[in-house]
Amino acid sequence: MEFKRSKRLEVLPPYLFAEIDRKKKAALEAGRDIINLGIGDPDRPTPDFIIDELRRAASDSKNHQYALNLGLPELRVTFSQWFEKRFGVLLDPNREILPLIGAKEGIAHLPLSVINPGDVVLIPEPCYPPYVSGTIFAGGTPFYLPITSDNKFLPDLESIPQEVAQKAKLLYLNYPNNPTGTVADLEFFQTAVDFARHSEILIAQDAAYSEIYFDEPPPSILEVEGAKEVAVEFHSLSKTFNMTGWRLGFIVGNPSAIRALGEVKTNIDSGVFQAIQYAGIAAYQGYDRHWRQELLATYRTRRDTLVDGLEFLGWKVSRPQGTFYVWIPIPESISSLDFASMLLDKANIVVTPGTGFGPSGEGFVRAALTVDVERIKEALSRL
Numbered sequence: 001m002e003f004k005r006s007k008r009l010e011v012l013p014p015y016l017f018a019e020i021d022r023k024k025k026a027a028l029e030a031g032r033d034i035i036n037l038g039i040g041d042p043d044r045p046t047p048d049f050i051i052d053e054l055r056r057a058a059s060d061s062k063n064h065q066y067a068l069n070l071g072l073p074e075l076r077v078t079f080s081q082w083f084e085k086r087f088g089v090l091l092d093p094n095r096e097i098l099p100l101i102g103a104k105e106g107i108a109h110l111p112l113s114v115i116n117p118g119d120v121v122l123i124p125e126p127c128y129p130p131y132v133s134g135t136i137f138a139g140g141t142p143f144y145l146p147i148t149s150d151n152k153f154l155p156d157l158e159s160i161p162q163e164v165a166q167k168a169k170l171l172y173l174n175y176p177n178n179p180t181g182t183v184a185d186l187e188f189f190q191t192a193v194d195f196a197r198h199s200e201i202l203i204a205q206d207a208a209y210s211e212i213y214f215d216e217p218p219p220s221i222l223e224v225e226g227a228k229e230v231a232v233e234f235h236s237l238s239k240t241f242n243m244t245g246w247r248l249g250f251i252v253g254n255p256s257a258i259r260a261l262g263e264v265k266t267n268i269d270s271g272v273f274q275a276i277q278y279a280g281i282a283a284y285q286g287y288d289r290h291w292r293q294e295l296l297a298t299y300r301t302r303r304d305t306l307v308d309g310l311e312f313l314g315w316k317v318s319r320p321q322g323t324f325y326v327w328i329p330i331p332e333s334i335s336s337l338d339f340a341s342m343l344l345d346k347a348n349i350v351v352t353p354g355t356g357f358g359p360s361g362e363g364f365v366r367a368a369l370t371v372d373v374e375r376i377k378e379a380l381s382r383l
């Protein structure tokens, strides 16, 4: 029997990459030498000291049972200590921190916790797609805020019509930004907090890339005075510690929003495997070790190699301040989908078409710096 998928799934934005995915698969099967700049997944391994702690904790049978949704108190305390050191913000480990099965899980479940069907959710785009799908699954209506080079890739909150702001319950932000690589400063976060207070909207700032940066460490929105009244922030171990497969993240900030998300989660999941929680503690305890400087230096070399190389070829590309993505403008005469398809056909290079992140992504492709610098040089020579 063939079951019809739900209406909920049918109203999601269409998946645009089927054709490129098919071509990529065929190219790989044909043994072509593909340089994959499409995937936002670190190529470097998780540091050994974290794996060692997982090994120890996994062999302790105390960790084999259901974990509490709230997570180990030691984990929340470790995270709060790191947060204070990194951002100068105090968090109450009992009310203002909740572990997640990766930031994505919390991002997608948050609308179920804090909006009602018909409520508006403000979503800057191009963006990470779960802001949209989470909103739609909860019966919300996305209102898109284009982020373009004209507004320095920061949403213009003043442009939001009054009647939309009145219906809005939630505003997603994401800095450092995927896909554009933009870092927001405290001044922008202050503007967003003022707007949220005035319109009584919850801000969900996605800081999954807060530890991947090239200049000053990016701020947390919670550094803005009083931000906890209107904001939560997502953090993730995925990119910070090369732990995408492990699934561990956090939400921090406004206690009532965190409590509501916790209620949704107790009805859906049963917490993070405790051995992974212990590994998470080890990760933050080893945050300051030399491996991190090496990781950031690796991304910097790759970024500069790609941006300098593209500039040498005559492309105008701005150097991302954070994340491991380069947001590359393409000629106006061709769509981002066709451009990506052409790169695959003619140069065996995979990039992500900008429209995959929203309509304002047209005119760009995204390249991820998750391959070795030698492969980036090879990609440049093919270009």
Ligand code: PLP
Binding pocket: 040, 101, 102, 103, 104, 105, 128, 174, 178, 206, 208, 235, 236, 237, 238, 244, 248, 249
């Ligand atoms: N937020 C953004 C902007 C991302 O790009 C990603 C992953 O690519 C995530 C969150 C997911 O983080 P996690 O692995 O913790 O679910």
